[in-house]
Amino acid sequence: MTERLSVTDLTAGYGGPPIIEDISLTVEPGEIAVILGPNGAGKSTLLKTIFALTQVAAGSIRLGAKELVGCKTSALVPLGVSAVPQSKNVFATLSVEENLDVGTYAAPPKDKAATREKILALFPDLKDKLGQPAGELSGGQRQMVAMGRALMSEPKLILLDEPTAGLSPAYLERIFDLLLDIRKTGITILMVEQNARQALQIADHGHILVAGRNHVSGTGKELLADEDVRRLFLGGAAA
C-alpha cells in the first residue's frame, strides 16, 4: 500500500543560510516524479532533506498522514522510505548478495528470500553475479545493485539521486526501463535527473527548481511541450 508524499513550504540547509526555501510538491502514490534544475539549484539537498540528512528550518514532509520531519534516517526506512545516493552507492568489497542484504538491516522484509527473488526478477543481470564483489561490476550493474539494495526494505517511496549519472546510453535506457518496471510494482519514485528530456518522458510529473525554490511544475508532457522549459532547461527544440 503506497501513500502520497506531500512536501509543504519546506526550508532546509546545512546549518548556514537555507539551500532550499518554501519548496512544495506532492507525489501521488505509484507515480514517478522528477526534480530538474540547474547545477546547484538544491535538487540533491531536497532529496537529502526528505531522507533526514539536512537541517529543516520550516515546513513539513508527509508520507500519507505521517510527518517525517523530526524522524531520523534510521526511522524512515521502516516507515517505507528508501534512498539511493548519487555516488559511492555500493559496498565495493562486499558481494552483490551481501550488498542486497545490507538493505534489509534497517527494515527486515517478512520473507527475505522471496523479496530477493522479486528484486532479481527486476534485475536479471545480477542473477549470475551474486557472489561477485560489487566493485568489479560495470557502472550500470552497480547502479542496479544500489537500487536493488534500496528495494530490499520493501519501500513505499524510493528517492534516487541521478540514477543514470555516468552511464553509457545503452545503460541509461535500461535504467529508465527499470524505473518503469519498479513503478508498475506500486512503488512511488522521486528522483533527481540530469537527462531531463528522457526523464520527463517517463515521469508523471516534473518539478523544476531554480536557486532553491520551486520554479515550474507540471506533468512530464506539459513540461516537454512548454517552450520556455525547452529553451531554458532542455537544451532547445524538441528532438
Ligand SMILES: Nc1ncnc2c1ncn2[C@@H]1O[C@H](COP(=O)(O)OP(=O)(O)OP(=O)(O)O)[C@@H](O)[C@H]1O
Ligand atoms: N554538505 C553540504 N554542506 C554545505 N553546503 C552544501 C552541502 N551539500 C551541498 N551544499 C550546497 O548546497 C547547494 C545546492 O547543492 P545541491 O547538491 O543540492 O544542488 P543540485 O541542484 O543537486 O546540484 P547538481 O546538479 O550540481 O548536483 C550548493 O551551493 C552546494 O554547495
